[in-house]
Amino acid sequence: IFPVPPYSREQPIFTTRAHVFQIDPSTKKNWVPASKQAVTVSYFYDSTRNSYRIISVDGAKVIINSTITPNMTFTKTSQKFGQWADSRANTVFGLGFPSEQQLTKFAEKFQEVKEAAKLARDRSQEKIETSSNHSQESGRETPSSTRASSVNGTDDEKASHGGSAEAHLKSENDKLKIALAQSSSNVKKWETELQSLRESNARLSTALQESAASIEHWKKQFSACKEENDQLRGKIEELEEQCNEINKEKERNAQLSRRLQELETELQDKELELEELRKQGEIIPELMSECESVTEQLQAAEKKNKDLEEKVRTLRTEVEENKHRQTNLKTELKNFLDVLDGKIDELHDFRQGLSKLGVDN
Numbered sequence: 001i002f003p004v005p006p007y008s009r010e011q012p013i014f015t016t017r018a019h020v021f022q023i024d025p026s027t028k029k030n031w032v033p034a035s036k037q038a039v040t041v042s043y044f045y046d047s048t049r050n051s052y053r054i055i056s057v058d059g060a061k062v063i064i065n066s067t068i069t070p071n072m073t074f075t076k077t078s079q080k081f082g083q084w085a086d087s088r089a090n091t092v093f094g095l096g097f098p099s100e101q102q103l104t105k106f107a108e109k110f111q112e113v114k115e116a117a118k119l120a121r122d123r124s125q126e127k128i129e130t131s132s133n134h135s136q137e138s139g140r141e142t143p144s145s146t147r148a149s150s151v152n153g154t155d156d157e158k159a160s161h162g163g164s165a166e167a168h169l170k171s172e173n174d175k176l177k178i179a180l181a182q183s184s185s186n187v188k189k190w191e192t193e194l195q196s197l198r199e200s201n202a203r204l205s206t207a208l209q210e211s212a213a214s215i216e217h218w219k220k221q222f223s224a225c226k227e228e229n230d231q232l233r234g235k236i237e238e239l240e241e242q243c244n245e246i247n248k249e250k251e252r253n254a255q256l257s258r259r260l261q262e263l264e265t266e267l268q269d270k271e272l273e274l275e276e277l278r279k280q281g282e283i284i285p286e287l288m289s290e291c292e293s294v295t296e297q298l299q300a301a302e303k304k305n306k307d308l309e310e311k312v313r314t315l316r317t318e319v320e321e322n323k324h325r326q327t328n329l330k331t332e333l334k335n336f337l338d339v340l341d342g343k344i345d346e347l348h349d350f351r352q353g354l355s356k357l358g359v360d361n
Contacts, residue, residue, distance in 0.1 A: 010044040014109045016102055020056055020063050021094035029214040031094055034063040050120040052113045070118035074110040077215055085207040092207050
C-alpha cells in the first residue's frame, strides 16, 4: 500500500529534509540517488494500527514507504549520512543530510519510534496471549464443573437440569472450538510472521554485511581520495608558490624593462654628448694653437708684469723718499713760517712805531 500524504489516519510527528538514496539491487554495494535534490522525509504515526512509517514523496512519486519494526537499525556511516534496511521493501535506504545535527536528530527519532513499535508489539502479543489463555481456561473449567455438578447432584437435579446442562456444554464446546481455531490460526499467523521475520533478519544481516563491505570499500576510496586530495593540495600550493615566483619575476622583468629604457635614454643622451665632444675635438687643434699663442702672450705679460712690479717697487721707494723729503720740507717750511711770523710781528711793531712817529711829527 503506497498512500500519498496527507493521510486521514496518520499524522506527521517529525519532518526533515535530506537527499534520498537506495542500494543498487544488482550490486548491493553502490548507492543510487532516488531524488535529484533534497526532499521532505517524515515520520508518520497510525493511531488505528499503532504503527510508525517513514515516508518521503518527490513530486507525485513515493520514494520511501518504510514501516518501522523493532528489528530495524539506523546506522550512521559518516557525519552526514545514515542508512537502514527494510526487509519488506527488500532494499536499504540511505539519507544524506546538510548537517551532522540533523542526522543526529533523525537517528534519535528513529530509535524512539523503534522503541514505541517494540512496545506496541509486546502489548499486542500480551493481549493475544491473555485472550487465548482465558478461552482455554474457560474451556477447561466448564466441563469439570459440569461433571462435578452432575456427580454431586441428586437424581432430581439430574432430571431437572439435564437438558440445560447439555445445551450449556454444547455452547461451551462450540466456543472452545472457535477459540482453538482462532488460537491455531493465530499460531500459524505468528509462525508465518516469525518465518518472515527470520527471512527479513537474514536479508537484513546480508544487507548489513554488504553494507559493511561497501562501507569498507568507501572508506578505502575515501582514504585514497583524501590522499589524492592532499597531494593535489600540495601541488596547488607548489603551483601557487610558482605563480608567486612568476609574478615576482614579472615585476622584476618590468623593473628591468623600465631600467633598460632609462639606460637607453641615457645612452642616447651620452651619444649626443659624445657627438658634441667629437665636434669640439675637431676644434681642439685650433684651440691648442690659440692656447699656445695665449700662453706666449701670457708669458710676455708676466714678464711685463715683473718689469712693472720692479718699476712699482722703485716708484714706491722713490715715493717713500719723496715722502721723507716732503716731511723734512714741511718741517723746514714750518720753521721758516715761524721765523717769518716773528719777522712779520717785528715789522708790524716797527710799522706801528713809525706810525706813532708820524703822528707826533
